[in-house]
Amino acid sequence: MAINWFKYAAPATFYGLAGKMVPWFAVPAAILFVVGMYIGFFVAPADAVQSEAYRIIFIHVPASILSMFIYLIMAGYAAFGLIFNTRLSSMMATALAPTGALFAFISLWTGALWGKPMWGAWWVWDARLTSELILLFLYLGFIALQSSIDDSRRADRAGALLAIVGSVNVPIIYFSVKWWNTLHQGSTIKFTGTSMHIAMQQAMFVMLVACWLYVIAVTLVRVRSIILERERNAQWVSELNEVKL
Amino acid sequence: MSWAEFFAMNGYGFYVWGSYGVTLLIFIIEIALVRHKRKITLQQLRLMRDAGEAQ
Numbered sequence: 555m556a557i558n559w560f561k562y563a564a565p566a567t568f569y570g571l572a573g574k575m576v577p578w579f580a581v582p583a584a585i586l587f588v589v590g591m592y593i594g595f596f597v598a599p600a601d602a603v604q605s606e607a608y609r610i611i612f613i614h615v616p617a618s619i620l621s622m623f624i625y626l627i628m629a630g631y632a633a634f635g636l637i638f639n640t641r642l643s644s645m646m647a648t649a650l651a652p653t654g655a656l657f658a659f660i661s662l663w664t665g666a667l668w669g670k671p672m673w674g675a676w677w678v679w680d681a682r683l684t685s686e687l688i689l690l691f692l693y694l695g696f697i698a699l700q701s702s703i704d705d706s707r708r709a710d711r712a713g714a715l716l717a718i719v720g721s722v723n724v725p726i727i728y729f730s731v732k733w734w735n736t737l738h739q740g741s742t743i744k745f746t747g748t749s750m751h752i753a754m755q756q757a758m759f760v761m762l763v764a765c766w767l768y769v770i771a772v773t774l775v776r777v778r779s780i781i782l783e784r785e786r787n788a789q790w791v792s793e794l795n796e797v798k799l
Numbered sequence: 800m801s802w803a804e805f806f807a808m809n810g811y812g813f814y815v816w817g818s819y820g821v822t823l824l825i826f827i828i829e830i831a832l833v834r835h836k837r838k839i840t841l842q843q844l845r846l847m848r849d850a851g852e853a854q
Contacts, residue, residue, distance in 0.1 A: 591819075600809070607811035610818045617822070656825055664818040671814050768826065775833040779840040786844055797844045 565642050565781045566790045572774040579771035586764035594757035610668045611754075616762040618661040620769060621689060622724050624654035628696075629721040632714035644710035645784065647717065648700060649777035653769050655693035661686055673737060681730040682738035685723060692720040706784055 562568050594612040601608035628650040635644030665683065666676040677683065696713050703709035731740045742750050785791050792798075808815045 595805075605811065606808040607814055609808070609815050613818055613822050653829065656829060660822050660825060663821055667814040667818045671811055772829055772833055775837060779833070779836045782840050782844060786847060791844065792848060796841055797848065799845065 563640060563642050565645070565785050566788070568642055569778055569781045572778050576771050576774050579767045579774070583764050583767035583771055586760050586767065590757055590760035590764050593753055593760060598753040598757050599751060604672060607668060607671050610664050612757045612761045614661060614664040614668060615758055616765045617657045617664065618686065619762060620765050621654060621658040621661050621686070622727055624650055624657060624769060625689060625692070625717075625724055626721060628654055629714075629717040632710070632717040635710055636714035636718075641710075641784070642781075644714070645777055645780045646773070647713065648710075649773045649780055650769075651693055651697050651700075652776070653772055655690060655697065657765075657769070658686060658690040658693055662690065678737050680737045681734040682727065682736045685727040685730050688723055689727060692716070692723060696720070 562571055590612065594609055598609070600606050628647045631643045631650070632647035634640060635642075635647060662683070665686075669678070670676050696716050699716055700709040700713040703712055730736060731738055782791060782797075806812055806816070
């Protein structure tokens with residue numbers, strides 16, 4: 555049986571599909587958060603150098619990875635919407651931005667709380683930290699720009715340009731610890747292997763998956779509201795059970 | 800290890816729980832906001848429909 559994937563690119567079909575998908579991401583996310591926290595706090599040993607403070611990484615590293623990853627996905631959707639004029643992709647970009655901004659904030663916040671006891675400073679103007687701060691501002695700029703334009707199609711196009719240009723910053727964040735002599739440490743997990751304790755790796759990986767599932771669930775709920783708002787004059791919206799009430 | 804020791808995190812309790820506490824708070828607020836937005840959007844659609852019917 556051939557599935558017509560383009561069918562799901564129509565806001566009307568995707569609205570229903572997204573609604574069905576939410577619990578399939580939300581429930582595993584909740585379970586994995588509990589599992590990840592359990593491994594991170596009860597199975598993983600204390601760090602030889604950083605003692606118990608290192609346990610912040612189980613949220614800091616996943617939040618940082620996702621703040622960059624969400625940005626690339628958002629810019630990808632926005633670019634796709636700009637080039638092919640597909641409404642749903644632009645709506646997905648708009649729906650991803652607030653969550654991306656929150657993850658960038660979590661990354662900076664948890665980093666500051668780790669930096670204070672480890673470096674003796676909440677904040678330093680180091681290349682890694684500064685480029686992550688710029689990422690937060692890019693998200694906020696994208697949100698502010700889109701909400702300042704009344705015509706949603708024009709808002710999509712303006713936002714897309716900002717998102718595409720801003721994506722240059724993501725590789726800068728990623729490679730900043732290599733390119734510059736930063737106070738922020740380099741990656742512990744490399745493609746060539748790691749010196750990290752297995753339970754620490756497991757906790758970090760489980761938390762990363764949990765966060766990613768959380769992002770998908772919350773974005774799907776948000777995009778459904780955006781679809782309804784923008785398609786409010788369409789016949790199918792007025793025929794929805796939740797609107798008919 | 801006692802619970803008191805566990806929460807003390809060897810002196811790093813403030814930093815560790817400050818990280819996870821704020822993250823949890825952000826998740827709770829975000830979930831509340833997206834659900835609220837859905838409620839408001841549906842309400843507006845119904846208001847719009849009722850206004851249309853009244854004409």
